[in-house]
Amino acid sequence: MKVKDDIVAVSSGEIQGVSENGISRYLGVPYAAAPVGDLRFALPQPHPGWSGVRDATSFGATAPQARWADNILDDVFPTVVVPGDEYLNVNVWTPDGASALPVMVWVHGGALSHGSIVLDSYDGTTFARDGVVYVSISYRLGTEGxxxxxxxxxxxxxxDVIAAARWVKAEIGAFGGDPDNITLFGESGGSILIGNILALPDVAEICTRMILESGLPRAETVEQGRQITVETAAVLGVEPTRDAFAAFSQAELVKAQEEVTAQQSPLTGGAHFTIVNDGQIVPDDPSALVATGPATAIPILLGTTTEEANLWVLTTPTKDMTAEQLDETLVRYRISPETAAVYRANRPDASPAVLLSAILSDLLMRLGTNRLADARLANGATTHVFEFAWPSPVHNLGAAHATELGFVFDRLLSDDFVRLTGADAPQQVADDMHAAWIAFAKTGDPGWQRWNETRPVYTFDAPRSGVTYAPRDDERSAWNH
Known part of the structure; x- marks a missing residue:
């Protein structure tokens, strides 16, 4: 039974949520003013507030965005758009009667240009069911962000993400959350975003712990990040200035963005959205800062899927590449023959595409994960490492980028996740993975050894999950060539 009588007071005013089966949810709650008009292309500003009780029983607006250009990506990653200006908002799920419970704050992925918190897949019921106050946050995407x-x-x-995290810190007590026990977690672009928060000098004032899924803190130069803006300006026929871009509607900018990014992917390269090292919001190289200084006081859980690059290799025409095309691709990526030889020896019957995916999965994700864990170990920081290995049968994805999400959320039967991992995904893996995330948020211990010289990696798979020590270390070491 749903009961619409839960009223909570936050700094901007009162909101009314709805309670169902012992869990209350508050949807579309603004954490900042709408980024329109004079606030377009401006830093997030405090919400002016409202009078009376604001209805928070349905989702708020979503950030402007297009559907995925690739047919398979569009099939497995749904796009849901809710119109409106106040899309800098959060959703909160909390157990009825909650008091000082651990808090988990979700930052969705989507290459910094797609995704939203209104997807059924990101419903927070399972987290609230297990004694956590769950918050999902929206932020500006693509050209606007x-x-x-x-x-x-x-x-x-x-x-925006930083402002939302600070809002959670200030307001979550009203929802029964503990402001001194906050875990930020994200995947892909969301993981990159919170990883950059890990590099901030005051990160301990923002969160207590962090979970990074398939995305590491990084920032490119301003010149590199400006490339996509320059190309978008050329499509629009204007100079790359704030005033010029603000003269176009959000829909017009999304259309121009689609044209620029139509052929862009981690495999093909090209103009892309990125965080830039501007010396302001990003004060320095985040990949170095997260292993030293204030970041060492923040325990992190991080990891990858086993076959990250399958999403871009085995779901595209690249899957039919020849041995000669593989060799040409390896040269383009500056991968030495000695390094490639180790992967070939370990997979004597693999197709060229499968070999390429294994190599790129490590290059794009696993090597950086290991290096970050090693650097944090050298500085005394607590790190736990995982790998998700269960292969999805959908579109030949295998254990591709993002396939772990339904297991983390323990929502395998959500239509969104059925599209990604099928109707028969193993519940035991979801039980294991979701419980580990909850345990880490509550105690800082997901249930296995912290990273040390033996390189323990907890591998989630069926029929059983467990620790593997230094998995595929010959391939990791081969990159020394």
Whole structure:
């Protein structure tokens, strides 16, 4: 039974949620003013507030975005758009009567240009069911959030995530959460965003712990990040300035963005949205800062899927590449023959595409994960490492990028996740993975050894999950060539 009588007071005013089966949810709650008009391409500003009780029983607006251009990506990653200006909002799920419970804050992925918190897959019921106050946050995407424009601040989408995290810290007590026990967690682009928060000097004032799934803290140069803005400006026929871009509607900018990014992927390269090292919101190289200084006081859980690059290799025409095309691709990526030989020896019957995916999965994700864990170990920081290995049968994905999400959320039968991992995904893996995330948020211990010289990696798979020590270490070591 649903009961619409839960009223909570936050700093901007009162909101009314709804309770169902012992869990209350508050949807579309603004954490900042709408980024429109004079606030377009500006840093997030406090919400002006409202009078009376604001209805928070349905989802708020979503950030402007297009559907995925690739047919398979569009099939497995649904796009849901809710119109409206106040899309800098959060959703909260909390057990009825909650008091000082651990808090988990979700930052969705989507290459910094797609995704939203209104997807059924990101429903927080399972987290609230298990004694956590769950919050999902929305932020500016694509051209609105990650352009590098003359006359505007950079990294606006990151600034939104930081503002939302600070809002949670200030307001979550009203929902029964403990502001001194907050875990940020994200996947892909969301993981990159919170990883950059890990590099901030005051990170301990924002969160207690962090979970990074298939995305590491990084920032490119302003010049690199500006490339996509320049190309979008050329499509629009204007200069890359704040005033020029603000003269176009959100829909017009999304259309121009689609044209620029139509052929872009981690495999093909090209113009892409990124966080830039501007010396302001991003003060320095985040990949170095997260292993030293204040970041060492923040325990992190991080990891990858086993076959990350399958999403871009085995679901595209690249899957039919020849041995000669593989060799040409390896040269383009500057991968030495000695390194490639180790992967070939371990997979004597693999197709060229499968070999390429294994190599790129490590290059794009696993090597950086190991290096970060090693660097944090050298500085005394607590790190736990995982790998998700269960292969999805959908579209030949295998254990591809993002296939772990339904297991983390323990929502395998959500239509969104059935599209990604099928109707028969193993519940035991979801039980294991979701419980580990909950345990880490509550105690800082997901249930296995912290990273040390033996390189323990907890591998989630069926029929059983467990620790593997230094998995595929010959391949990791081969990159020394």
């Amino acid at each position: 990650f352009s590098v424009l003359d006359g505007a601040s950079n990294n606006l989408g990151l600034a």
